[in-house]
Amino acid sequence: MNPFKSSSSAQKTKDGLLSGFFALLTYLILGCTLFIFFDIAKKGLPVLMPVFSEKGGEVVDLDFLTRMPETLVDYTDENGEKQSLASSDFIEYTKANPDAVIENKKTNAYSGGGIAGPLVGTALLVIVCMVVALIVGVAAAVYLNEYAKQGRFVGMIRLAIMNLAGVPSIVFGLFGFAFFCLFPLPIFTMIVNEEKSLAAIPMFGGYLSFQGWGNSLLAGGLTLAVMVLPVIIAACEESLKAIPKGFREASLALGATKWQCIRTAVLPYATPGILTASVLGVTRVAGETAPIMFTAAVALKGKLPWQEADGKGIFWVSDLLTDSVQAMPYHIYTVAARIPRTDATAAMQDGSVFVFLLMVMTFASVSIYLRIHFRKKLKW
């Protein structure tokens, strides 16, 4: 007689069914994710790397990465063969060959050229955003965690910051539009627009003008910074909390001032955590569309931001910062929502999404790598 024989076979069946159900749901999520990745890669990879397309070609289509988005022109040439050229190439071609047969000419907005503008724009937005968010976020976290008297007031500040994380991104976009684009804030400018400027103070051979920043890199970057601040502050606080109390005590007991203690015995060891969180924050802000669609992004631009900036020194910087930019998420929104999907437009649509996905996944991987690396290196 087996004393360990199962007493209830119904119980056993139920258990088995349930565990199977949970496993099924888990694998379903995994399946969806993999399907999305492979679908995007299948369609997008040949655009970026024509060597994988049916026709074959170069290893990497550098034009796609280095040219600005343009209108794409489709036409049929004298041999009845279908051709498609970016509009600037088409104009050059017709100038060089005035007699060329162009039939069935059709233009497709946003579908030609490459994605250099959106890539650069997103990079600049992320840089402006992270510089501001890190300075403000680390300062706030250090204050809340190290200096502030822990009490009801600090608790309320923490709650407010956490609530900020729950605000929908479109609301941040509208806030940014009202506060950074319209509200008169100081900015350096060479030429004062009387209508826009509330007041202008002559300075450094130009003016410090109080005016709305308009649709600009600065407004977009700051809006994104406000949006990502709660994440950065929370991550910084976590990193600061993870520093053993012993470090602070040892430092203070040796006669360090509060700031010396923070600078030499806390922040250096919190940096890896802050860095990891920041990279994750970058992943998030790089992908946001709503906050920048009112504050920074435009669908089409002829030149890269620094090619358009005027002035010298501080005025060059402020001109760059107050110029609108293209951005990857907004570009994808444009090519996905505003133009139909045809054979002519599909390449731009699929290619943009694929490159953007690669970009974000790279950031995420860097973040994971940093976390593992520092966890191994810093143990106490």
Next chain:
Amino acid sequence: MVTTSPSDPMTELATPVESPAKASPSTKANNPNPIAEQDAMIEIDDVSFSYDMGKTNVLKNISFNIPAGKVTALIGPSGCGKSTLLRCLNRMNDLVDTSKVTTGQIRIMGQDINAHDVDPIELRKQVGMVFQKYNPFPKSIYENVAYGLRIQGIKNKARLDEAVEKSLQRAALWNEVKDRLNSSALGLSGGQQQRLCIARTIAVNPRIVLMDEPCSALDPIATARIEELIAELQEEFTIVIVTHNMQQATRVSDRTAFFYLGELIEYDDTTTIFGNPSVTQTEDYVSGRFG
């Protein structure tokens, strides 16, 4: 009266000493063998201390004098306030927002250390502390010892080198680490790390070294080495050590204070406390009947 002579150590503090401390009242009855005022490095005078703004006192009217150049052990069961008292001596309790010395005065070298014109940073340069859990920074051995000097703004390499070597020698660690000063302090054994922490503390040349159960995380051999070290350091520093280990108190200390539930029960020469205590509670504790 404690007079402020030109050679008075307190004049080394950045904060000028304005009012010489008032005369200490005579020590209480449970202190039959008092330390004469002129020999006292630390005078604890009717001190009560609270962690919650005075609602409950974890130290209750403690009075005793700690002699200069000797080792004084604070013993007692967990939660009796001995560590709290130790942390009052270099104002580490300031880190707890709601902590408060509710009554009395602590005078070190004659100066009330809770006076408004005492800078706790200057105080801590003179009153060093070694913690229960050895806590070297995740830096090199050299940088750990040099830390206190660096935050005082000393950059001169030769001076730092000299101070690091001297401190490590005084902490009996030099011979073990002299060939790997630039490797991480975390690669040392527990006992070595604690001796490194002692070296780090004495590198800034304090007058007093507070030790909060310095051996509780160490094995018997490492403990023995720390105890030897304490005996050597006693010549240069006034040492106050909190310990759970009564044998340790008998081995290292000259004077012992026994605390129970926030009160000082008895304070006397260590031999008297362990050999012939005058209070029954002390006798029960040191003989292991409770605690």
